[in-house]
Amino acid sequence: KAGVTQTPRYLIKTRGQQVTLSCSPISGHRSVSWYQQTPGQGLQFLFEYFSETQRNKGNFPGRFSGRQFSNSRSEMNVSTLELGDSALYLCASSFSPTDIANQPQHFGDGTRLSIL
Amino acid sequence: AQKITQTQPGMFVQEKEAVTLDCTYDTSDQSYGLFWYKQPSSGEMIFLIYQGSYDEQNATEGRYSLNFQKARKSANLVISASQLGDSAMYFCAMREGGNYGQNFVFGPGTRLSVLP
Numbered sequence: 001k002a003g004v005t006q007t008p009r010y011l012i013k014t015r016g017q018q019v020t021l022s023c024s025p026i027s028g029h030r031s032v033s034w035y036q037q038t039p040g041q042g043l044q045f046l047f048e049y050f051s052e053t054q055r056n057k058g059n060f061p062g063r064f065s066g067r068q069f070s071n072s073r074s075e076m077n078v079s080t081l082e083l084g085d086s087a088l089y090l091c092a093s094s095f096s097p098t099d100i101a102n103q104p105q106h107f108g109d110g111t112r113l114s115i116l
Numbered sequence: 117a118q119k120i121t122q123t124q125p126g127m128f129v130q131e132k133e134a135v136t137l138d139c140t141y142d143t144s145d146q147s148y149g150l151f152w153y154k155q156p157s158s159g160e161m162i163f164l165i166y167q168g169s170y171d172e173q174n175a176t177e178g179r180y181s182l183n184f185q186k187a188r189k190s191a192n193l194v195i196s197a198s199q200l201g202d203s204a205m206y207f208c209a210m211r212e213g214g215n216y217g218q219n220f221v222f223g224p225g226t227r228l229s230v231l232p
Contacts, residue, residue: 033219043207043222056219088159092220102149102168103211105220107161 002027004108006091012114018079021111025072025093031055032074033105034066037088046089049074078113086115119143120208120223127228129198136183137193137226139208145169148212150191152182155205155225164206167191198230 005024013019025032034046045058049068066076072093078085089112092105121140129135141150152164167175167182175182183192195202208223 035222042224045219045221048219058219090161092161102166104149104151104163104166106163107153109158109160112159 004091004093004106006089006108006111008111009109010112010114012116013081014116015081015083017081018077019081019113021076021078021089021091021113023074023076023091023093023108025074025091026106029093029095029106030072031094031103032068032072033092033094034074034076035090035092036060037090037110038086043090046076081115083115086113088112119221120210122208122223122226124226125224127226128231129195129228130231131200132197134194134196135198135228137195137206137208137228139191139193139223141189141191141208141210143189143210143212145212148210150182150184151209151211151220152180152191152193153207153209153222154202155207157204161207165193195228200230200232203228203230 007022031050033048036044046060047054047066048056052068063079068074088110090107090110092107094103094105119142123138148169150167154162154164165175165177165180165182167184174184179196181194205225205227207225209220211220
C-alpha cells in the first residue's frame with residue numbers, strides 16, 4: 001500500500017511569508033505527527049493529531065500550527081517565516097495512539113523548506 | 117533531561133562486518149517502546165526495528181537485532197554483515213506508554229559509514 005505522502009518536496013520562501021505543508025498518511029492510519037529536522041537541533045517534535053484533534057504539542061512558537069481533516073490528511077502551517085525555519089519537515093503516521101508504545105511511526109520523504 | 121542518548125556521532129565499519137550502534141534511554145514509565153530508524157542521505161526515515169519494554173526476547177528483523185538491556189536502560193542496534201547501502205544516519209527513539217498522547221523522542225543520531 002502507498003506510504004506517507006508529503007507535498008511539496010521542496011519549497012523556497014522569503015522571510016515574512018507563510019507556508020502550508022501537506023501530509024497524507026498511510027491508508028488506515030489515523031494518527032499524524034510532524035517533526036522539524038535541522039543539522040543543529042536534530043529531530044524535534046512539533047505536534048500530533050488524531051481524529052482531527054491535536055493530542056500533543058512540542059515546544060514551538062504559535063507561528064507553527066496544524067490541523068487534521070476527517071480523512072486523516074494533515075496540514076502544517078508556518079506563518080511569518082524566519083530564516084531559522086529552514087529545515088526538513090517530516091510527517092509520520094501510525095495506526096492510532098492507543099497502545100501507543102508499540103506503534104512505530106512511518107515517515108514520509110519530507111518537505112525541504114528553504115527561507116531566503 | 118535528555119531522554120535518548122546516542123554517544124557515537126559517527127561510526128565506520130568494514131563491509132560484511134557487524135557493527136553495534138549504542139542507545140541509552142531514560143524513563144520512569146514501565147510501559148514504553150524503543151525504535152530504530154535509518155535515514156539515508158535522501159532524507160526519508162525508514163523504520164527498522166521495535167522492542168517493547170515487556171518483551172523478554174531481543175527483537176530481530178533480518179540483519180538487524182536489538183540488544184535490549186532493561187536494567188541498564190540500553191537498546192543497542194546490531195547490524196550484521198554490513199552492506200554499502202547501510203551507510204546512513206541511525207536514530208534511536210522511544211515512546212512512553214500509559215497516558216494518551218505521549219510523543220516520540222529521538223536521539224541525536226549516529227552516522228554510519230560502511231567502507232568497501
